[in-house]
Amino acid sequence: MKNPTFTLDFVTRVGKNTVNMVNQLVDMLSFIGEVAITLGKSVMQPKRIRWRPILFNIRTAGFDALPIVGLLSFLLGVVVAYQGAGQLRQYGANIFVADLIGLSMLREFAPLITAIIVAGRSGSAYAAQIGTMAVTEEIDAMRTLGISPQEMLVVPKLVALIIVLPLLTVFADVLGIFGGMLMASTQLDVGFIEFLDRFVKAVGPTSFLVGVGKAPVFAAIIAIVGCYQGFMTKGGADSVGRQTTRSVVQSIFLVIVADALFSIAFSLLDL
Amino acid sequence: MLRQTEHLPQPSKASSNDPVIEMRNVSTSFGEHVVHSDINLEIHRAEIFAIIGGSGSGKSTLLREMILLQRPNSGTIRILGIELKDISELDALALRKRWGVMFQHGGLFGALTIKENVGLPLHEHTALSDAQIDDIADAKLNMTGLKPEVADQFPSELSGGMMKRASLARALALEPELLFLDEPTAGLDPVSAAGVDALVMQLRDQFKLTIVMITHDMDMLWQVADRVAVLADGKVQEVGSMQALSQSENPSVKSFFMGHRGQAAMQRNLTPLENIKE
Ligand SMILES: Nc1ncnc2c1ncn2[C@@H]1O[C@H](COP(=O)(O)OP(=O)(O)OP(=O)(O)O)[C@@H](O)[C@H]1O
Ligand SMILES: [Mg+2]
Secondary structure (H helix, E strand, O other): OOOHHHHHHHHHHHHHHHHHHHHHHHHHHHHHHHHHHHHHHHHHOHHHOOHHHHHHHHHHHHHHHHHHHHHHHHHHHHHHHHHHHHHHHHOOOHHHHHHHHHHHHHHHHHHHHHHHHHHHHHHHHHHHHHHHHHHOOHHHHHHHOOOOHHHHHHHHHHHHHHHHHHHHHHHHHHHHHHHHHHHHHHHOOOOHHHHHHHHHHHOOHHHHHHHHHHHHHHHHHHHHHHHHHHHOOOOOHHHHHHHHHHHHHHHHHHHHHHHHHHHHHHHHOOO | OHHHHHHOOOOOHHHOOOOOEEEEEEEEEEOOEEEEEEEEEEEOOOOEEEEEEOOOOOHHHHHHHHOOOOOOOEEEEEEOOEEOOOOOHHHHHHHHHHEEEEEOOEOOOOOOOHHHHHHHHHHHHOOOOHHHHHHHHHHHHHHOOOOHHHHHOOHHHOOHHHHHHHHHHHHOOOOOOEEEEEOOOOOOOHHHHHHHHHHHHHHHHHHOOEEEEEOOOHHHHHHHOOEEEEEEOOEEEEEEOHHHHHOOOOHHHHHHHHOHHHHHHHHHHHOOHHHHHO
């Protein structure tokens, strides 16, 4: 080796990063454990559930996200239909656009695009909110006042998102298919009635359930990663920004990994 | 004022002479960096106890260990007779209701108004009605010298000094018997600082509160502190009244009184009491 310090440097860095990553994984697991315990306690004592923040989060993470989720899934439906149209036309298989749109939207695109939008919108907001509270000593103050930050900040977000993400996914399903249908009628001369006729035959309820069933898992990933990164904030205001960015990158990454695992599991189960 | 005497916790007879806070051989380090090595401290009931020391000497860390926000690497801490090491969650909650903490930067909840901030501990831990809680919150805000119109403002709309007062009002909401103050007068104008001095004395004299504070304010130390612990090099260098400390030969204690601020404060405060009153 020409430059021994370089290799040494490199090896040290790899080592340090590995240790960091393992530490973070352990931290994250213990955080998940804490959240699970708090959630369990809340379920055992429903009086402790904080409804107000849950409702507030349902509005901000769910209702307020309707326009953007609707618009993007509509566009996605349009794009997929448009791309498919050229291929299908060559074989005169125009009507199969309903299969294409139905399966791809319900199974993959709608849950995924919804989760990604919500990770960007709400996951980042969670990290920023909790991170700011950590910097301004609000979390410490909460603990010294005998209020569990988990119970006050994490559980309501988690519960709200688990309720809301499947609903948003259904909304994305509808708008995505509507987008595809619009494209099918203009590009492929497949009318709405024809399209829906074929859609009902080709796409079973399993496809719908498989897609919507993934949403609660994505919701848990987004809420937990966002809150966890918020709690990891130390030091000044710049750290809030860093943790927020990290929460978005990590939650989108984990959502896609989870989606891949779902695909494998579903294909093994022949769903 | 009737309500206050009503809620005032009765010191249990058995422990009224035991120290309120007892630290034995407390050591703390962050990685390689040793912050405390073998700290020993005793703080008594109805005492105003100050912790001083240079920046980074571990004052805040020591305070955080007392209020269950951090654990030392070794050693024992007993607060109000309860050992903190293997404390159960229930005991911790009971203890937390018996003390109030005023944070260096206030630690007020930005999403709540000042009045809601002060009322929050009451909402969480008592069965009082909203109207009663409102009354108590108003009384506490009044006690700390905040004007009534501040009550419905948000923390972001307040000055640093007002935030400290509000934070103090919240710390007093549950009628604690023990009060922790991190830099209560830092960033306050001299008149407000004197107000805080008076308030701290009043709390101790009237309600027999034990008060532990971190402060760099020499005037406050001379005026209100019964005993002062000097923290340096990871150890408690000396504990005693300001008078006693000002005579100390210990170099890290001496350095506190040597600077011109220390000198000026000493001059001001060593003059007979009658002169200070005005
Ligand atoms: N969470 C932490 N991780 C690593 N080091 C820490 C941590 N908290 C405190 N320290 C270190 O411990 C030392 C003591 O910090 P501490 O905040 O207790 O000082 P301080 O006496 O309160 O200072 P100041 O007067 O500036 O508030 C500092 O050197 C600080 O860098
Ligand atoms: Mg400090």
